[in-house]
Amino acid sequence: MMKSAYFQSVSSSRGYWLISAIAGVITLAGLIGAEHMESAGHWVTGMSNQVVWGVPHVFAIFLIVAASGALNTASIASVFARDDYKPLARLSALLAIALLSGGLAVLVLDLGRPDRLIVAMTHYNFKSIFAWNIFLYIGFMFIVGIYLWMMFEPRMNRFTARVGTAAFIWRLVLTTGTGSIFGFLVAREAFDSAVMAPLFIVMSLSFGTALTLLIGMLIFWINGATMDPALAQKLRRLLGFFVIGVAYLVAVDHLTKLYVTGHHQLEQFILVDGGIYTLLFWGVQILLGTMVPAILLLLPRFCQRGYLIAAALLVVVGALTQVYVLIIGGQVFPLELFPGYSVTSTFYDGVIADYTPSLAELALGMGGMGLAVLVTLIGIRILPFVPVQMTGENQD
């Protein structure tokens, strides 16, 4: 069992204030972008009646999925009793809350009427998976909060494993819910798939671990320390397997669709002649975001810290690209209402829709990332989240 004495809050340092300032500026830019979108209306974004969810959703989904995955390290320590992961357990739980906060902030600020948040909290349609997700997100915050309390309070440490198990189950359900937001869209070929839920679960493992590594290393740098190399190597290998896992389910999703003749045009679009979407899929999601990091993470010769940081960064870039191709690519492809007919209309039926994100919506999306980092930095300043020294001797 861990003792709080081995953890500390981060003291003021140049690095701390530098990163805080950068995160603060990005968050502020996000707020300005959101304010512009809300006061002028969504026409200032690239979104339209054809592409109704744009880049803010890409960042929001990325952050929400990563949030549940960020809890991995704590889960491995508590649920699977791997003590060597315990030094990062508190930080991993804090990251989970911070990333979810960032994602939800983007989601709310992208609403047409964010001022009606209270309506969303008081009117529920329980048949809506979206409504269920609201409960899942709030519940996740609550359970992870309790989980942190169990970890922080020595008298409560004995309950850590039990609450950790509850949080682990909750996070699996949460990501199932997030995947189902898309999987339940029966009318859209790109999303209507039972693979979405497990795909999102594996995506969360990969995205969350990559961000835990990157933000974890950043915090250690701020604190004038380095992550325990042994633990870093364990996370490196774990991330490698998660990246392969995501690639496997992406392949299953596309192979399933390729088997169904009705989906061939969609697959032709994404995989062959979809322009920017095809380029992003093969060039960024698969090559840079999957193959290169898989090699860097799984081959022993690339075990140095620099390669690990590069690989984790590439996983994040690939992850954002994957969500972009999925959400935007899935919407720009036209709905097929009249099979066997060529279709034209004033409402862009039958054509690939245009979408170019505007600066305001990019700022809002990035603002969510900034907010997540800011929440993390505030957390580590107030409470002892960071281990004093990252060695295996820190545990009981």
Place this chain on the structure above:
Amino acid sequence: MTALAATQRARLNASASRPESIVMDMKNSSPASPRRTFFTQASAGVALLALAPGVRLVDLALARAQDEPASAAQRWGLLVDVDRCVSGCDACVSACNTEHGLGDSERPQTDAQWIRKVDLVDNNTGRQLSLPLMCQHCEEPPCVDVCPTGASFRRADGIVLVDKHTCIGCRYCMMACPYKARSFIHEDLTGQKTHAPRGKGVVESCTLCVHRVDRDESPACVEACTDAGREALVFGDINDRNDPLATQLAETTTRELRADLKLNTAVRYRGL
């Protein structure tokens, strides 16, 4: 019912008294003398004349008052006769835009369109078709299922609407609609009609001219189509077997769009 519906009903009544129907009736009846037949029919006629005003009164008594809630006894719907719809004619679209105050912001990708004309070309035969497409007022609407706040709802009489006070603008209904029938309001609006409350940041779609239906009138698109001499749109109550719409649906082969989703739409297409 509307004047248009009354005309359609009169046409149907006329067709019901065709000689073939009398022959069919006689085939099924037992042999009788001409005099007895005459007296029987004359008595039936007198009885009908005596009862008809009463039946009409019952009809009037059943008509819904303005302050009464919509009833599931009715289900409003539309039949689109694709063979009568002409490419290039957008009378229905213009009428809808005028009726609900839908404007043109010179940004067509974000402009609201409650009804649109779709031109089709059969990939195999080259046959060209044109038809209007709008909210299909599904019996099992996906937009209602996914709406987190319940702002998207289906009225008892089958009209699918958006409660503009509880819509938070999440646009999940637009993702879920198989017909791309919904529009999000991307900018500030001015000069809205009192019967069509609209505003920035919420989602909207065809209301089947619910304000007109509640006044016992046809939707604006149907009226405009008739005025344009096309008569490609028939509006009525699917549940009322005597309604021209229900009769035509019963007599001809019609199709619902994305029938594979089993949404049981209230808008049906003939000739597609």
